[in-house]
Amino acid sequence: MIILHDEDTLLHETVELLGSKLIPAFESPSRIKAIVQSINHSGKHDLRTITASAADQTSAVELAKATHSTGYLSHIQHVFKQWLDEGLVEEHGSVLPECFRLHNTANSKLKPPKDTFARPGYYAFDMSSGISQHSWRAIIASANLAVQAAHLLLPTSPTSASATNGDETEAKSVLALCRPPGHHCSGQQAGGYCYINNIALAITTFRHFSPPAQKTRRTSNPHFSSTSRLKFAILDLDFHHGNGTQELFYGDPNVLYVSIHGEDEFPYYTGAASETGPPAPDPAHGTNLNLPLATGSSFDEYLRKLHVALQAVRDFKADYLLVSLGFDTFHLDPLGKFDIRTENYKVMGWQVRSALRDIPGVIALEGGYVVDRLGENLLNFLEGWEIAEKRLDCVGLSDGQATSTA
Ligand code: Q9C
Ligand code: ZN
8 A cells, every 4th residue: 555654743742631730632643643654664655754845835735725715724824923922822832722712693794803812712623623833744744745645646647657658657556645634624613633634635636636638537518627526425433423534525416425424423423313414305405324333333233324424425426535544443432432353454444445446545543542543443444445456366355354354
C-alpha cells in the first residue's frame, strides 16, 4: 500500500476538557509517530514521507475553499497569532472557544464577533478543536496528504503512479496519514479534533483535476464539463458519526455517504438512520446512509452493519471510494465503545476491499486513541485489504475469524 505521511502533521498539539480538567488532547502527535514506527518496522508498505511545498499549501487552501468559507480558513490560520499579540494566550498555550453561536429569534444572520477572544466560538462547535502555535502548518500538511493521495489515483496526473501505464492507474489505493482528522468539520466550524475535511478535499481534488473525458463519461454532451459527473462513495468507519462529511454532501446526488458509528454518541445531534438525504424527488434522496450501532456491540454485530454498508456502496457504482478510517472502534479506546479487537481489523479490511475490489480508493486516517495499539490495528486492516485487493486466498476472513494468513 502506498502510505503518505508528512512530519508537519506532528506540529499540532492542543488541550481539551475531560470532565472539568484541561488535559493534553487524546488526539496527539504520538498517534502518527506510533503508526509510522509500526509501518517502518513491518517493512511491508511503501511509506512516502512528503513535505508540502509553498505551492502545495496554497493549492490545498484554494481547494479547501470548495467546502470551507474563506473567513473560516483565515480564522484558523491567524487566530493563534492574534491571541498571542493581544496577550490572550501564552506561546505554548491553546486557543479555545468561549461562547458558541447563539441562535435567536431577533437575529438569524449571525456574523463573527469583533472581539478576538470571542471569535473562536463562532468558528467551532465544541471544545475539542483547540488551536496552538503551529496548528495551521499541521492542518495544511494533513489536508495536502489527502490532495496528494487523490493525485496518485488520477488517471493522467503527471505525479500518478500510473504515469508509465497510460490511462489505467496502477495504484488502486492510497492511505493518507492525516492528522488532524477531518470528518467532523464542514463549512465553517471546527470540532471533534477536525479543522479541514480531508476526505472532502480529496473529492474536490478528483473533481478539479480529472480529465474532461472522465468527468463527462456519462454524457454525450461535449459542452458538459463545468460540473463533474464523477460519483464518489464515502465509507466512514470511525467510531463517531462524520457529521461534517454528511453535511457537506447531504444535497449532492453524486456523493454517497455511509457511516457506521456509535449510537447516541458524539457528536450527538447527527447520525440517526432517518437522515437519508433531502426528501424525494430530490435526486440526492437516499444518498446518505447512517447505520448507528449500539455501544457495547461485538464485532459480529458490527459486521452485520458493515454488510449493509458495503451493499449500498456497491449499488451506488461510484468512480472513487473514500474511506474515513478511525480506530476508536477498538475495545480499549477511551472515546469509543465497541468490542472490536486487533485481529478483527484484518477481517474488516478484507471485507471492505473484497466487496469493492476495483474502485480506486483513498483511505484517510480519522480517530483512534490507544496510541500503542494503533500501529498493529492499522497493519491488520491493511493486511486484510491487500489480501482482498490481490485476490489471495485467506481462510477465515470471510466469516469474521481471521484465523490464518495467505
Ligand atoms: N474531551 C474523532 O475521532 N470529544 N473525533 C472528546 C473528551 C470529542 C472524536 C471528549 C471526540 C472527537 C476524529
Ligand atoms: Zn472518532
